Each structure stands twice: as structure tokens, then as C-alpha cells.
Amino acid sequence: MAGRWKDFGHYGAQGAPGAEALGIAIEHMVTGIASPVDTDRGLAARLNYLTKTDAGYEAMDRAGIHVSPRTLMAWLAEERTPNRANRSRLDAAYWDLRRRNVATDLKHRLNNNGRGTRVEINPVDQTGVDRKHQRDLSTRSVNVRGVWDRAVDAWMNDDLAELDAIWDDIIEDLGSDYDAYSHVSSIGWAA
Known part of the structure; x- marks a missing residue:
């Protein structure tokens, strides 16, 4: 992991490690039943979805x-x-x-036929940092290619170490300023 923020938060900056932000952003792409499981509609929809395929029964088994x-x-x-x-x-x-x-659809959408996906990286929130300790950081945009299959697989496996390595690959394209984005307030994309 990039590490210029050795004592992150010491002066009041707020954010998350880029690897976590990457996992959260991928997770937000997963949509599904909006009704809670404790409503009749939500329960029925989940049961219907889970009992249509062998994979659903396997998921129920994994869930206990x-x-x-x-x-x-x-x-x-x-x-x-x-x-x-x-x-x-x-x-x-x-x-x-x-x-x-x-997961397969996410890989396809994010790889975008080899063109990749433009990612917006929002720097840490420095509103709580004394002006003399603030860094001059701005929102950055980078086109990310070649890592999406690994990123989705790492997200699926909850492999934070791999997401961290992927995040380092992503921010490396930011030039000499890359280390300032090892922690971020958020990231996002339109895919």
C-alpha cells in the first residue's frame, strides 16, 4: 500500500484506504430486491430467487x-x-x-471491451484539518484498464490485500502525486 499517510487522521483528515473504497464501489454496483427480508414480499422474492437454480441451494447451504x-x-x-x-x-x-x-457482468462492463472505465477519485476530506496541515488535493480522474477481472475476483473473495495491490496499480497512473490518494473519501464511475 502506498503510505505517505503514515499516521492517517492525526490532523483530522477523514477517508478510507483506497482498497476499501474500491471494494465498496464495486459492491454498490450489485442491485437486487429492495424489500426487506422481514416483509412478505421481500421474503417471497428471496425464496423464489434462491430456489430456481442449484446455485441458489448452494448459496443457502453456504449461509447455513x-x-x-x-x-x-x-x-x-x-x-x-x-x-x-x-x-x-x-x-x-x-x-x-x-x-x-x-460478477461476470461486472467484469464485462468495467473492462468495456478493453477500453476500461474512467474512475473519479475523490481525495480525503480535509475539512477538519487545520489549514497549515492541509494538502492541496483535488478530485482526479483516471481511465483504468487491465485490472478489472482481478478487482472483481478480489472483491468476490473479500481479498483486501489483492484489492490493495490493485489500488496501488490504479493510483500509480496519477504520477508523483499518487501516494496522496492511498486514502480517499470515495471513488466512483459510470459503468
Whole structure:
């Protein structure tokens, strides 16, 4: 990781490591059912999504949902409602499956047929920093190519070390100022 912010936050700057911001930005691209799992609509939609494919059953297994087929059928028929713990597990299984299902699409969209994606990097928030300690930082924009497959895979595996290495590759294109963007307030793109 780039490291000019050796004692980040000492003077009041606020932000997150770039690797975390990268993971958050990818996560924000995953959309799904808006209704909460504890509503009838949200629960039914999650159960429907999870029981359509073998991958859905695998996601439920990974989330720790181990119920009999009879119980699952009663949930689907809305004859019984899962307890709070199982609703939470169903929600986790749903989002796990959504992430897995959209990963290929994310790679395709972010790679943009080899053209990459223009990323806007917003510097740390220095509003709480005394003027004499502030750095002259501005929002930067860089076209990112060649790292998106790795980035999505690292995000899928919750591999923060790999996301950190990828972030270093991204900010390296900022020239001599790159180290000032090892922490950021946010990043974003339109893909």
C-alpha cells in the first residue's frame, strides 16, 4: 500500500484506504430486491430467487440454511414463516448469490471491451484539518484498464490485500502525486 499517510487522521483528515473504497464501489454496483427480508414480499422474492437454480441451494447451504424439503415447501407456499435467524440467513444467501451472478457482468462492463472505465477519485476530506496541515488535493480522474477481472475476483473473495495491490496499480497512473490518494473519501464511475 502506498503510505505517505503514515499516521492517517492525526490532523483530522477523514477517508478510507483506497482498497476499501474500491471494494465498496464495486459492491454498490450489485442491485437486487429492495424489500426487506422481514416483509412478505421481500421474503417471497428471496425464496423464489434462491430456489430456481442449484446455485441458489448452494448459496443457502453456504449461509447455513439446513431445513427439510417439507419446511422449505411450507416457506414457499407461505404456510410458515422462517424464524428471524433463518430470515437473516436467507438474506445473506440471496446477496451471496446476487454477487456471484453479477460478477461476470461486472467484469464485462468495467473492462468495456478493453477500453476500461474512467474512475473519479475523490481525495480525503480535509475539512477538519487545520489549514497549515492541509494538502492541496483535488478530485482526479483516471481511465483504468487491465485490472478489472482481478478487482472483481478480489472483491468476490473479500481479498483486501489483492484489492490493495490493485489500488496501488490504479493510483500509480496519477504520477508523483499518487501516494496522496492511498486514502480517499470515495471513488466512483459510470459503468
